[in-house]
Amino acid sequence: MIRAGGAGGGAGGGAGSGVSRFRTIVTVIRAGLRSNFGLATVKHRLFKEKKDRWLVWLIAASFLGVAPLFYGIAVTIQKVYGVLKPMGQEWALLSLGFLAGQFLILIFGVYYIISAFYFSRDLELLIPLPLRPSEVMAGKFAVVVVNEWLTVAAVVLPVVVTLGVVSRAGPGYWVNAALVYAALPVIPLAVVSLVVVAMMRVVNVSRKKDALILVGSILLTVLVLGIQIVLGKTAGGGGPETSAEVVAKLFASPDSLLNRIGVFFPPSIWAAKAAAGGFTAKGLANLALLWGVSLGLFAGMVGLAEMLFYRGVIGLGETTEKKRRLTRDEMSRRVTSARRAKAAIFGREWKIMNRTPIFLLNGTLVAVIFPAFFVLMATVSSGGGGRGGGAGVPIALLKAMASANPLIVTLATALFMTVCGSLNGTSSSTFSREGAQFWISRVIPVAPREQAAAKFLHSYLVAALGVVTAGAVAAIFLREKAVHLAAAAGLALAAGVLLTVVGMAIDLARPLLDWTNPQKAIKQNLNVLLAMLADIGILTAAFFGVKALIKARMGTGATLAVLFAALAAVSAASYAALMRFADKRYPTLGSNL
Amino acid sequence: MIELERVSKSYNRGQVKAVDDLTLTVKPGEIFGFLGPNGAGKTTTIKLIVGLLRPDAGRIAVEGHDVVKEPLAAKQVTTYVPDYPAVYERLTGLEYLNFIGDVYGVAKAERLERIQKWLDIFELAAAVTNPIQSYSQGMKQKIVLTAALLPAPRVMVLDEPLVGLDPRSAHQLKEMFRGHCDAGKTLFFSTHIMEVAEKLCDRIGIIHRGKLVACGTMAELKAMDRTEGGQSLEEIFLGVTET
Ligand SMILES: Nc1ncnc2c1ncn2[C@@H]1O[C@H](COP(=O)(O)OP(=O)(O)OP(=O)(O)O)[C@@H](O)[C@H]1O
Numbered sequence: 109m110i111r112a113g114g115a116g117g118g119a120g121g122g123a124g125s126g127v128s129r130f131r132t133i134v135t136v137i138r139a140g141l142r143s144n145f146g147l148a149t150v151k152h153r154l155f156k157e158k159k160d161r162w163l164v165w166l167i168a169a170s171f172l173g174v175a176p177l178f179y180g181i182a183v184t185i186q187k188v189y190g191v192l193k194p195m196g197q198e199w200a201l202l203s204l205g206f207l208a209g210q211f212l213i214l215i216f217g218v219y220y221i222i223s224a225f226y227f228s229r230d231l232e233l234l235i236p237l238p239l240r241p242s243e244v245m246a247g248k249f250a251v252v253v254v255n256e257w258l259t260v261a262a263v264v265l266p267v268v269v270t271l272g273v274v275s276r277a278g279p280g281y282w283v284n285a286a287l288v289y290a291a292l293p294v295i296p297l298a299v300v301s302l303v304v305v306a307m308m309r310v311v312n313v314s315r316k317k318d319a320l321i322l323v324g325s326i327l328l329t330v331l332v333l334g335i336q337i338v339l340g341k342t343a344g345g346g347g348p349e350t351s352a353e354v355v356a357k358l359f360a361s362p363d364s365l366l367n368r369i370g371v372f373f374p375p376s377i378w379a380a381k382a383a384a385g386g387f388t389a390k391g392l393a394n395l396a397l398l399w400g401v402s403l404g405l406f407a408g409m410v411g412l413a414e415m416l417f418y419r420g421v422i423g424l425g426e427t428t429e430k431k432r433r434l435t436r437d438e439m440s441r442r443v444t445s446a447r448r449a450k451a452a453i454f455g456r457e458w459k460i461m462n463r464t465p466i467f468l469l470n471g472t473l474v475a476v477i478f479p480a481f482f483v484l485m486a487t488v489s490s491g492g493g494g495r496g497g498g499a500g501v502p503i504a505l506l507k508a509m510a511s512a513n514p515l516i517v518t519l520a521t522a523l524f525m526t527v528c529g530s531l532n533g534t535s536s537s538t539f540s541r542e543g544a545q546f547w548i549s550r551v552i553p554v555a556p557r558e559q560a561a562a563k564f565l566h567s568y569l570v571a572a573l574g575v576v577t578a579g580a581v582a583a584i585f586l587r588e589k590a591v592h593l594a595a596a597a598g599l600a601l602a603a604g605v606l607l608t609v610v611g612m613a614i615d616l617a618r619p620l621l622d623w624t625n626p627q628k629a630i631k632q633n634l635n636v637l638l639a640m641l642a643d644i645g646i647l648t649a650a651f652f653g654v655k656a657l658i659k660a661r662m663g664t665g666a667t668l669a670v671l672f673a674a675l676a677a678v679s680a681a682s683y684a685a686l687m688r689f690a691d692k693r694y695p696t697l698g699s700n701l
Numbered sequence: 702m703i704e705l706e707r708v709s710k711s712y713n714r715g716q717v718k719a720v721d722d723l724t725l726t727v728k729p730g731e732i733f734g735f736l737g738p739n740g741a742g743k744t745t746t747i748k749l750i751v752g753l754l755r756p757d758a759g760r761i762a763v764e765g766h767d768v769v770k771e772p773l774a775a776k777q778v779t780t781y782v783p784d785y786p787a788v789y790e791r792l793t794g795l796e797y798l799n800f801i802g803d804v805y806g807v808a809k810a811e812r813l814e815r816i817q818k819w820l821d822i823f824e825l826a827a828a829v830t831n832p833i834q835s836y837s838q839g840m841k842q843k844i845v846l847t848a849a850l851l852p853a854p855r856v857m858v859l860d861e862p863l864v865g866l867d868p869r870s871a872h873q874l875k876e877m878f879r880g881h882c883d884a885g886k887t888l889f890f891s892t893h894i895m896e897v898a899e900k901l902c903d904r905i906g907i908i909h910r911g912k913l914v915a916c917g918t919m920a921e922l923k924a925m926d927r928t929e930g931g932q933s934l935e936e937i938f939l940g941v942t943e944t
């Protein structure tokens with residue numbers, strides 16, 4: 109039986125009993141996971157071809173490099189735990205951890221869901237198969253869930269593990285925490301899916317789909333964030349209160365702080381209580397609540413998918429521009445006069461990046477989303493403060509710090525700017541993004557170093573954008589002084605050169621050119637992860653360098669000057685090396701496309 | 702002018718010898734047709750000429766420029782049409798043509814004239830402001846051809862350019878081949894269509910298992926063939942590529 113796409117309504121009884129339907133779903137999910145995480149290829153490359161062996165070492169080394177960072181986090185958590193425990197508020201940290209994780213999922217979920225549901229190429233293969241729309245979507249959903257487990261691990265696991273160890277938790281904690289972790293992405297993702305599926309149904313009938321998808325996903329993200337903030341504010345109860353009263357209220361009863369934080373996204377309360385409660389009635393009840401709501405939303409999503417999913421998917425690739433001959437005049441205007449090759453290549457990079465939603469979302473937009481996430485978390489962890497337009501407790505704290513130690517402020521701001529601008533996939537997918545079209549770059553009469561320079565310019569512009577957005581956040585929310593901002597921007601721009609070069613070099617060393625689905629080039633590209641690890645390593649090295657300078661009792665100005673000079677020198681050298689590398693590497697790439 | 706001198710190329714660390722000691726010269730003003738069974742080494746040879754692959758041994762020069770030692774000079778005078786038209790899906794046809802015009806340094810006046818001419822001939826004028834994503838396979842191929850013609854290169858290298866074109870476009874393309882070479886330029890293309898090679902080419906080369914087994918004008922090929930019925934190119938081809 110052939111089920112017409114989008115026939116919907118779950119009409120066809122279809123192929124067989126519940127058991128075999130379940131089996132099909134499992135098969136679809138398994139196929140999805142396999143093709144998305146490419147374990148087979150990884151295994152093959154590692155054990156059969158013995159190609160990527162060095163990668164294992166590199167990744168191991170970078171985890172070692174990141175280890176001090178996690179150690180620092182663990183120590184901090186332990187200290188805060190010590191402070192909160194006597195007040196009966198120790199589990200508030202847990203809800204903060206889960207909340208941060210779920211926020212991340214909400215924010216990135218919009219992109220993950222859109223790309224998985226609507227832009228994966230295997231849809232063209234899946235849709236003709238005798239599967240229900242909901243089954244196809246469930247398969248895709250599973251892939252995103254697994255993706256999210258990996259994404260939020262760095263945020264959630266340190267909190268869960270440290271608290272478990274510090275509080276000497278019993279098996280109830282660990283079992284429940286694992287179950288909570290498993291369910292964690294489901295609620296936010298299901299909520300996002302519901303909205304996205306509805307949105308795409310509308311988008312698909314319009315012209316200018318790409319633009320709408322982009323605007324829609326940004327609006328969705330903003331909406332999601334906005335709702336969280338409003339939730340947090342209104343739950344605070346009306347009436348002006350002094351900050352002392354607020355603080356007193358926060359610590360009034362056991363877990364009051366936990367509840368206060370969780371208000372922004374109630375599932376994080378259930379999650380925290382489920383883990384903290386262990387096998388007690390309270391723990392199990394919260395666990396049941398979390399899983400119940402998760403499954404309920406999932407079921408709702410599947411139901412909606414049956415009706416709307418295929419109508420959003422099918423025909424999405426059609427463009428609706430009218431065919432029209434240009435007049436001689438129009439043609440003459442649109443045929444450009446000869447630009448320099450570098451400018452032409454920059455223009456190509458720019459257009460392709462901005463017109464491919466997946467590229468834009470995983471590249472340029474990160475530079476905007478990061479600062480937004482920061483603002484959100486800062487207002488949230490203030491315990492829903494922000495009343496009367498004022499900023500929350502952490503922001504007040506940061507502000508106080510800002511006036512105290514200009515060196516730390518400048519460095520922290522520079523770090524923030526660097527993270528916003530450089531920790532995205534723009535530079536580390538710059539060659540991969542060309543994919544099967546790389547032959548063009550190979551045959552045009554433009555020196556590889558010039559092509560690489562144009563690509564550098566494009567990636568660096570994104571890094572600079574991050575510096576600007578982060579700078580704006582620092583200026584508006586932290587009211588930082590202009591001198592500090594300028595110094596921080598100088599450092600971040602210098603570091604940006606180095607990090608951009610490193611990202612490009614990694615992608616140039618092992619570009620992924622044989623993709624058919626643009627997601628593979630950026631979202632599932634190992635180079636992006638490797639570059640981030642390398643970036644963290646570089647920043648850690650810079651951190652220790654600065655620490656040494658401070659120990660040597662250098663003045664603020666001198667420390668900053670030395671750091672800047674060092675960064676600038678390394679950046680210049682690395683840029684020159686990248687140019688040579690491009691000349692050497694290009695002739696060996698993409699010949700079998 | 703294209704010169705290949707004792708060129709060899711193998712894949713998989715020498716396990717597959719795709720091109721084996723190939724020597725070949727295509728003179729200016731010549732249309733050269735490159736024939737051979739599937740897997741004979743045609744695409745590999747073409748990729749060697751345009752610099753997509755490096756020869757293991759031997760020397761390749763285009764208009765006197767060694768493609769390994771002076772790649773930019775060689776590329777400046779060559780354009781290439783691959784067997785599969787992979788082009789930037791997110792650019793419009795016109796943006797792609799402008800990009801190619803920019804990187805080859807084609808001045809505005811020539812650019813405008815050539816773009817209009819070829820868009821008219823290939824009936825692409827109405828689609829040129831749409832993203833390439835929306836083109837049919839044949840339209841993509843025609844935009845790649847237009848891009849290859851845009852710099853009016855001294856040398857054009859095309860890998861099975863007639864596959865997928867409708868009869869009218871194929872006809873136009875063959876006319877273009879003739880005009881290109883009458884202007885003293887060089888054209889090298891691979892094909893599986895015997896009549897096209899027979900009618901269009903000044904000289905024909907047949908490659909089999911990486912070796913050039915026959916090369917010359919139609920008359921020379923006929924003279925070379927010893928079997929008596931071997932008068933059509935098809936029969937010659939079948940004769941020299943046996944076993
Ligand atoms: N990237 C590659 N890796 C390994 N072997 C290859 C590669 N490309 C081609 N080959 C091998 O090289 C030989 C020549 O292939 P080539 O593509 O040049 O043939 P062709 O004459 O163009 O064939 P067709 O008429 O099918 O296009 C074949 O044996 C092929 O298997």
Ligand SMILES: [Mg+2]
Pocket residue numbers: 743744745784860
């Ligand atoms: Mg071929």
